[in-house]
Amino acid sequence: MATEAELSKTAELPVLASGSLALEIGAIAMRDPQAAAHAADGAARASGRPAVVTARGIADVLRVASGLVTASGDRKPVIAVLQLSDTEREVALPAIETASRSTLIVEPGESAERLAERCNESLQLSAPVSLVLNRDSDLAAVVKAVAANCAIRESVDSQAEVGGSVDLKPAFEELREAKKPVILLGSGALSTTALESIAALARLWQAPVCLTFSATSMAADTLDRCLALFGADIPLLPAGTVPWTNALTRADHLLALGSGLSEADWFGLSDAKLVRAPVTRVALNPGTDGIADRTVDIDAGVFAKAFAAEIVRGGALTRDNWVERFSEARSKWSGLVDEEAHRAGDSDRLSAPLAAREIVSAAPANAILVGEGGAAGMWLASYAWLRPLIVPSQHASIGASIPMAAGAALAEPDRPIWAVVGDGAFFYCARELAGLAERGVPIAVFVFDDRSWNAIRLVQTLFFRHRTIGTDLPEVDYRSHAELHGCETIRVRTPSDLAQALSLAQEPRNKPLVVDIRVEKGSIPFVGANLILAELDGALGPLAGSAALGGLLAAAKDRPALAATLRVTAGALRK
């Protein structure tokens, strides 16, 4: 099977495996099976195309299942081809079935081609897909057939005319009445044709467009297309930012296109009852969500096109200046966020926001940035404003950014890949750096060395009266660890060290670069503050009674961007 360089030239899907199995079937070799699953996930996220992971036996298959959970949360098109005996299935199959959105059990005598066909059908409906083979099956043949034959189809429906099957009139009538409409754009509406129709609708309807959390980290090529289509006049607002929150909470009607309306899609805003506007949800096979006031089962692009035609015919009631307000808010917000980065550090102290900001601005424009669920990842997301970004949203998992970056490099070999990892999370997959070094893959990895599990310490600071038990980490020399794995390394202690490291990162090389960045302990990222809402939803009552509210606001002293974010959190706590 193909390497990074070869893959770009073929239509074949990347295949990842670990240990001797990788050798046996000619897959890209990862050290750990879970990392192989994360790498397939990263490849799928970076490119929007499927990727394959394969494993055999309980110990490996269950580690793949662990990795699949993250892919499954964000419905990424990972295909897992897994081989288990009957007795092994008793232990491992439930984990596979729960971690995948479709599971196909191989039937005796079924040909590899037929199985690939079935896999492809499932892939269109609900990914990730697992194929479970017995020990007699020819694993290599199935992997080969899947890698050669599976692909995501552009939604067929979006070409179709609106048929008589769905009556769109009632939805149109309500939506046309909106004076403050907002479009919530989810990852189910990112096909080329859908995006064209949605951009045209946003322009006609004068509606700002909020990206769901998962759409915020859309595939790199899709983002390029999106930015070209929406242009400067329609504000595209990334999840978790204050203008995004304001748009969602101040709208008088939300049109959710291709979103599952899961908590992670909008950061628990729904659960905190902060969104009061009626919600019309449009998606193919939408299922139930308990949130939408009206659900329309049709392709989001088709709906957008038809609704735009309706507006051309009959007009809409959108207020003057409604959409412009968000263009202004957007530029004001990036100003605030920038200012905080600079305020947080000085010439010899390096803060996490400053480091994240400098990394994002030094990354080449076409680079894919890779983050994770910890504070370092949240800082990256705060500054990677409409840049190609990979971050697990539904599960906010930590520890996957190195293998996800490996997968991204495989799927998008022409784009530089820059990843951020927390010091706590570093060891989840650090050994994968060795494989990248052996294969000469030049990703850059920035370790945010703050000597703590900061995102958790933050919750202790805010809600447990600063009793930061168990969340401090011992001093570790991450640089010498990266050297053990064959990487180029550099240590950063000051802003000027960072500038030097960043110019090194921009240079060509034939191995990974690992930058050990010592940042100050205890940073509070904007995004994190709101994430707590989703995370502790259900226990916010008892917490509101604690010192939390005062603590929140004290934390935001002199930090306008954080204060603006925390006002939302505090508002939710008061309810």
Next chain:
Amino acid sequence: MRRPLLIGSVAPSGAERVAMRLKELGVDFVFSIPGSQVLPIWDALDRVHGPRLIVPRTERAAALMAEGYGLASGRPAVVMNTLGPGVANEAVAVASAKLSSAPVVYLTPCQPPAKRTRIDEVFQGLDHGAFLSGAAKQQLLCDSTDQLEPMIDEAFASAIADSAGPVRLDVSFPILFRRARRRGGRQAASHQTRPPKAAPGADLVLALDDSSLTGSATLATAGLFGDLERSVMPGADGPGMGAPFALGLRLGRPRTPVVLALTAESLLGQLDTVIVATAEGVPVTIAAAADSPEAALAKPAALATGAAWWPIDSGDSPEAVRANFHQRTRGLTILVVDQPAG
């Protein structure tokens, strides 16, 4: 017994009741990677001076330490990882404890009932029960504070009963934050143990990273050939999981030397456990035959982690080497061995 939780008239939180019960059950260690939802228990463990918190670097390692601890001590080990992605990462270790019949209690926060009905749409939502139904021996679910103590007791009893194994107890996390008085006469918790499974009676515990290492030549030159018969390893056989397992053995069997055999490649993937062991006061020695290819990789690994480095002299007799292992009763010794062909 004193009831330190009822300070004044404030009823204990669910988390404080969990911490108290673990203390009453005589639990020594809680192996845990945090998430917001486990924090109330962490806080309570500190308040009640309960079991010592061991915080490794991955959920998998936490769970494998517990497997080793359970096998070595014959007492249920406690794992407390966070919900969703935390539980996701436990999968192989839960199965491993089932396959090795290790008594382990997984005490995990989970989403409240209203969220469990639409778990796929919930932030960090994972159906723990379905995910681990094949791997766990038994699974319990606690949605009310009244049930906390009885269910913890049941989990402990079940983990150790008959063929021991991993028992999971999911606790709806909002009840950890809520205050509620313990009702009625509390029954004394019973400390239950079973005979240790890992090399009972042995004067040295040899742990293998995976079963392929039985043919390693280094084991013979290090005088450990005779220990192979009683060697132990994680129930889920596959390289890369031996180090946390061996640290668990170490904690569960004080005073007996514990030696872990693994390949250099596997060691390099498990250096986090060396760091965690050292931070927890368990000194680690990394050994390899001097001038061997293994030594070339093992020595810098020892340096990077602050472990002691022991190059085994080729002139030493196997008996002499074993005697040296044997003296190391406090720490953990890691012997880097050759990977047998085939």
